[in-house]
Amino acid sequence: xxxPVTVEVTRGNLVESRHRGLGVVVDGDGKVVFSFGDVxxxxxxxxxxxxxxALPLMESGAxxxxxxxxxxxxxxxxxxxxxxxxxxxxxxxxAKAGRDVxxxxxxxxxxxxxxxxxxxxxxIDKPSxxxxxxxxxxxxxxxxxxxxxxxxxxxxxxxxxLQAEIRGIMENLTGAVxxxxxxxxxxxxxxxxxxxxxxLAHGFAKMLTGNGLAPERAKASRRLMxxxxxxxxxxxxxxxxxxxxxxxxxGKIFAKTGAEGVFVAALPDRGLAMxxxxxxxxxxxxxxxxxxxxxxxxxxxxxxxxxxxxxANRSMKNWNGIHVGDVRVTDAMFS
Amino acid sequence: xxxPVTVEVTRGNLVESRHRGLGVVVDGDGKVVFSFGDVxxxxxxxxxxxxxxALPLMESGAxxxxxxxxxxxxxxxxxxxxxxxxxxxxxxxxAKAGRDVxxxxxxxxxxxxxxxxxxxxxxIDKPSxxxxxxxxxxxxxxxxxxxxxxxxxxxxxxxxxLQAEIRGIMENLTGAVxxxxxxxxxxxxxxxxxxxxxxLAHGFAKMLTGNGLAPERAKASRRLMxxxxxxxxxxxxxxxxxxxxxxxxxGKIFAKTGAEGVFVAALPDRGLAMxxxxxxxxxxxxxxxxxxxxxxxxxxxxxxxxxxxxxANRSMKNWNGIHVGDVRVTDAMFS
Numbered sequence: 001x002x003x004p005v006t007v008e009v010t011r012g013n014l015v016e017s018r019h020r021g022l023g024v025v026v027d028g029d030g031k032v033v034f035s036f037g038d039v040x041x042x043x044x045x046x047x048x049x050x051x052x053x054a055l056p057l058m059e060s061g062a063x064x065x066x067x068x069x070x071x072x073x074x075x076x077x078x079x080x081x082x083x084x085x086x087x088x089x090x091x092x093x094x095a096k097a098g099r100d101v102x103x104x105x106x107x108x109x110x111x112x113x114x115x116x117x118x119x120x121x122x123x124i125d126k127p128s129x130x131x132x133x134x135x136x137x138x139x140x141x142x143x144x145x146x147x148x149x150x151x152x153x154x155x156x157x158x159x160x161x162l163q164a165e166i167r168g169i170m171e172n173l174t175g176a177v178x179x180x181x182x183x184x185x186x187x188x189x190x191x192x193x194x195x196x197x198x199x200l201a202h203g204f205a206k207m208l209t210g211n212g213l214a215p216e217r218a219k220a221s222r223r224l225m226x227x228x229x230x231x232x233x234x235x236x237x238x239x240x241x242x243x244x245x246x247x248x249x250x251g252k253i254f255a256k257t258g259a260e261g262v263f264v265a266a267l268p269d270r271g272l273a274m275x276x277x278x279x280x281x282x283x284x285x286x287x288x289x290x291x292x293x294x295x296x297x298x299x300x301x302x303x304x305x306x307x308x309x310x311x312a313n314r315s316m317k318n319w320n321g322i323h324v325g326d327v328r329v330t331d332a333m334f335s
Numbered sequence: 336x337x338x339p340v341t342v343e344v345t346r347g348n349l350v351e352s353r354h355r356g357l358g359v360v361v362d363g364d365g366k367v368v369f370s371f372g373d374v375x376x377x378x379x380x381x382x383x384x385x386x387x388x389a390l391p392l393m394e395s396g397a398x399x400x401x402x403x404x405x406x407x408x409x410x411x412x413x414x415x416x417x418x419x420x421x422x423x424x425x426x427x428x429x430a431k432a433g434r435d436v437x438x439x440x441x442x443x444x445x446x447x448x449x450x451x452x453x454x455x456x457x458x459i460d461k462p463s464x465x466x467x468x469x470x471x472x473x474x475x476x477x478x479x480x481x482x483x484x485x486x487x488x489x490x491x492x493x494x495x496x497l498q499a500e501i502r503g504i505m506e507n508l509t510g511a512v513x514x515x516x517x518x519x520x521x522x523x524x525x526x527x528x529x530x531x532x533x534x535l536a537h538g539f540a541k542m543l544t545g546n547g548l549a550p551e552r553a554k555a556s557r558r559l560m561x562x563x564x565x566x567x568x569x570x571x572x573x574x575x576x577x578x579x580x581x582x583x584x585x586g587k588i589f590a591k592t593g594a595e596g597v598f599v600a601a602l603p604d605r606g607l608a609m610x611x612x613x614x615x616x617x618x619x620x621x622x623x624x625x626x627x628x629x630x631x632x633x634x635x636x637x638x639x640x641x642x643x644x645x646x647a648n649r650s651m652k653n654w655n656g657i658h659v660g661d662v663r664v665t666d667a668m669f670s
Contacts, residue, residue, distance in 0.1 A: 011379055011519035011527070012517070012518055012519030012529075013516065013519075014377060014379070014517065014519065014529050016379050016519070016529075016595050017595050017596065017615050017616030018614055018615060019615050020615075044346055044349070044351050106654065106655075107656075108654060110449060110453070114445060114452070117449070117452060117453070117456070118452070118456040121452070121456035122456055122457065181348065183347055184347030184349065184351070184659060184660065185346070185347065185653065185657055186653070186659070187654060188653070188654065189654070189655050189657060192346070194347075194349050194351075260351050261352065279352065280353060280615040280620070281351065281352030281617075282615055282617060285615070318520065318523070318524060319441065319442025319443060319444050319522060319523065320442040320524050324519060324520045324521070324522070
């Protein structure tokens with residue numbers, strides 16, 4: 001199945017570049033409400049499924065034992081920008097479990113956001129694992145292992161009990177069978193599993209509604225999503241898409257991006273979850289798709305819908321502030 | 336016409352993202368030697384055609400009057416990284432014409448290369464127009480206007496005599512009719528014109544071979560391309576694709592990238608020029624395509640061909656240095 005062109009980038013009166021994509025909206029029972037493209041194809045969710053990967057932190061009782069509130073829980077689901085407050089939060093979570101940065105196995109990298117990188121360059125010699133965009137998830141991993149007495153070293157490996165537990169959770173949520181055949185290694189070294197986009201969306205619909213989940217998992221899932229919606233800065237950072245999406249309508253939109261053009265969202269008031277993937281892996285297109293797809297399920301003509309569509313169809317300016325073109329979603333998003 | 340998938344990005348055993356593209360190889364007479372995708376479609380060359388836009392600097396006599404050598408000529412065709420040597424070169428060229436940074440109309444921006452941005456953040460308060468990736472081209476524009484006595488202000492505008500001259504040059508080279516209908520505004524505020532990819536490649540084949548060009552234009556064209564091949568650092572910068580391509584086989588490969596996934600190249604020993612465009616505008620795919628397309632026309636099994644194919648099909652590592660997947664070109668590049 002051919003994935004349709006879902007996002008166009010224009011210059012002058014012409015289309016300069018085109019992005020193809022797939023997307024799906026699912027309810028708590030797994031019913032597909034809307035879709036475009038090949039949504040049965042396997043897609044690596046990458047960081048979009050971090051809220052699923054944070055469930056052991058909740059279900060083990062570690063989050064409660066360490067007194068984690070919304071900020072810590074949101075941060076355990078984060079792909080953050082490595083701002084000062086993010087690095088401090090990672091250090092603080094690790095300290096609750098009596099550990100420090102040396103426990104993290106995610107590696108270190110400079111910030112990818114320009115303004116954050118400039119600040120980092122001026123204030124630190126080099127970044128540590130605390131600045132890694134995945135340090136919140138990894139701090140949560142460390143806390144879960146320490147609390148349950150699991151050997152910490154190697155917690156990123158496929159064979160480690162924590163990753164086996166996450167694999168089971170993701171099978172339960174997505175309905176996909178996960179194993180070495182559909183496993184890859186993520187940027188932060190943990191396993192990532194390709195699942196049909198439909199299954200990924202269904203997993204988030206289950207987390208949102210609790211449908212088909214054990215009561216403890218349903219409660220833990222809802223608490224993580226509510227924490228993200230309550231503290232969106234700790235899920236991403238200043239001017240980031242996830243943060244902006246959750247700030248635009250507090251408590252009404254859960255959203256999380258993943259590398260290579262993935263985005264998931266859930267709408268508590270509608271009981272729906274959705275997932276998109278840009279075929280070519282480009283973030284600008286994944287963002288436009290999820291903005292427009294969420295807008296489709298909001299009050300028609302309402303303030304939030306209008307705001308989201310202005311984020312989906314946005315003007316591009318050059319270094320002199322001159323309008324040079326637009327990013328815009330196509331009819332494939334609305335048919 | 337559907338553009339084929341030309342580049343795949345893998346993770347584990349699976350393809351995670353796919354890029355579609357178009358590409359064409361043309362000789363000096365305009366004969367298409369090889370192509371894939373819709374090469375008659377209009378494509379904005381963006382910065383890939385900077386050597387064409389530098390012809391007024393040569394043909395006006397300004398380059399000789401100001402004593403410009405290979406470094407200055409290469410820099411007038413550059414999309415550079417804003418390294419210290421680049422900013423200094425822009426200032427030096429402007430000084431030859433009795434002007435300074437205030438004459439530049441390209442706007443200012445921080446470097447996009449991470450290592451350069453970190454250095455800039457630590458050494459300057461904010462970037463000036465000298466650091467703009469197009470400051471070499473714009474310094475050349477300023478020199479051409481000052482030398483010929485043309486009013487300088489507004490040199491970026493469609494109506495300005497310099498842009499009208501460039502429009503005529505590009506029509507002569509590409510065979511396309513250029514006007515407001517296929518005109519957009521580039522990142523540095525000058526007009527950019529969508530031309531069929533085939534015409535763009537033919538333009539560079541004419542510049543390389545001189546076929547069909549007035550002697551003065553043929554000579555100026557060849558001199559600019561030779562300057563780029565002689566001083567590849569001044570065309571882009573440390574670790575940049577254009578620079579690496581021209582360093583791998585000195586004097587045998589001319590190459591220039593453009594925004595939104597465009598790349599052109601020319602091979603003096605073969606009398607061939609080529610152009611590629613990634614449909615979705617992604618640089619990683621444009622680079623893989625041009626590396627593989629150039630390799631196709633080099634000595635089979637030779638050192639340079641092997642090196643270029645290892646650049647086209649490259650391993651991706653994560654923050655811990657673990658191999659997570661590959662960028663690879665598909666059979667569409669070789670059929």
